[in-house]
Amino acid sequence: MTEAFRLRGLVKRFGAVPAVDGVSVDVARGEVVALLGPNGAGKSSTIDLLLGLSTPDQGEVRVFGGTPRAALDSGRMAAMVQNGFLLRDLTPAELVRLHRSMFRTPLPVGEIYARAGIGEFAGRRCGRLSGGQLQRVRHAIALAGDPELLVLDEPTAALDVDARRTFWASMREFTAGGRTVLFATHYLAEAEDYADRVVLMRQGHVVADGPVAQVRANVTGRVLRALVPGAVEKDLAALDGVASARCQGERAELACTDSDLTIRALLRAFPRASAIEITAAGLEEAFLALTAQQPAPPESSEQPEHPQPREVLR
Numbered sequence: 172m173t174e175a176f177r178l179r180g181l182v183k184r185f186g187a188v189p190a191v192d193g194v195s196v197d198v199a200r201g202e203v204v205a206l207l208g209p210n211g212a213g214k215s216s217t218i219d220l221l222l223g224l225s226t227p228d229q230g231e232v233r234v235f236g237g238t239p240r241a242a243l244d245s246g247r248m249a250a251m252v253q254n255g256f257l258l259r260d261l262t263p264a265e266l267v268r269l270h271r272s273m274f275r276t277p278l279p280v281g282e283i284y285a286r287a288g289i290g291e292f293a294g295r296r297c298g299r300l301s302g303g304q305l306q307r308v309r310h311a312i313a314l315a316g317d318p319e320l321l322v323l324d325e326p327t328a329a330l331d332v333d334a335r336r337t338f339w340a341s342m343r344e345f346t347a348g349g350r351t352v353l354f355a356t357h358y359l360a361e362a363e364d365y366a367d368r369v370v371l372m373r374q375g376h377v378v379a380d381g382p383v384a385q386v387r388a389n390v391t392g393r394v395l396r397a398l399v400p401g402a403v404e405k406d407l408a409a410l411d412g413v414a415s416a417r418c419q420g421e422r423a424e425l426a427c428t429d430s431d432l433t434i435r436a437l438l439r440a441f442p443r444a445s446a447i448e449i450t451a452a453g454l455e456e457a458f459l460a461l462t463a464q465q466p467a468p469p470e471s472s473e474q475p476e477h478p479q480p481r482e483v484l485r
């Protein structure tokens with residue numbers, strides 16, 4: 172394997188909080204990797220370490236065999252980070268020109284405009300652009316040095332559905348030539364559709380790492396859906412073989428680690444349960460099962476113990 176980057180035993184603490192707690196991930200050139208996890212899992216902190224924006228308390232980061240700084244300075248690695256700062260008085264055209272001038276072999280201007288979709292508003296000051304347009308400008312700047320590795324922290328968070336689709340089409344072209352992408356996202360569908368591999372984080376740890384299909388398969392679980400009169404989530408979640416439970420009225424959906432155990436327990440506790448249906452787990456259920464099995468983080472008094480699906484998926 173030709174390595175793009177390597178994270179080894181990374182630890183990053185903020186006071187008593189270990190935001191990143193022993194993360195080791197090796198990514199080969201040409202891989203497209205999704206970094207997933209509930210709020211506060213440590214995704215952005217890991218990305219900051221990869222980019223050299225913060226230094227680890229323990230562990231090592233190597234990018235193309237060197238330091239993050241060297242990879243950024245040479246243009247081999249580039250990033251789009253959440254709310255990355257843009258000079259309000261400059262236009263996208265000026266910013267692109269400025270960033271291209273920093274690199275020896277920049278991407279041609281026309282290609283940057285086309286890939287990032289900034290042509291329409293390239294002459295307007297950044298202070299007058301919308302959140303989605305600014306995100307495209309960040310994309311354009313990230314492409315300026317024609318990087319081999321792109322690191323994206325929630326790249327589509329501010330984009331509407333069309334812009335999101337365009338963004339990923341552009342990213343597919345970018346990776347078709349064997350370039351590497353690491354992206355953090357809350358959209359499981361994005362991970363499923365665009366990543367070769369998923370790294371799932373929880374409480375600063377990697378709890379699953381592999382191809383999407385494998386992460387799904389590792390959760391031997393299935394999803395049990397049923398009509399359960401009188402049931403509440405807490406009671407359903409406590410049934411044998413259940414990783415997490417959701418209820419909407421009588422409609423219950425249980426992510427199971429062992430659906431055989433669950434079905435017996437369900438009928439014992441709720442003999443009136445009906446319309447029972449069991450299906451294989453998708454990535455969403457794998458995500459919920461893998462992130463719900465852990466104990467809640469110590470600082471979680473302000474957060475729900477188990478991530479709620481809509482919060483996870485936004």
Ligand SMILES: Nc1ncnc2c1ncn2[C@@H]1O[C@H](COP(=O)(O)OP(=O)(O)OP(=O)(O)O)[C@@H](O)[C@H]1O
Nearest residue numbers: 185188189190208209210211212213214215216217
């Ligand atoms: N600069 C900081 N100072 C103090 N605590 C921090 C800082 N940055 C992150 N943390 C804490 O570290 C933990 C991990 O945060 P991080 O932003 O890396 O998570 P995340 O997975 O990116 O979350 P989200 O999906 O909400 O963006 C959280 O508990 C967060 O509050």
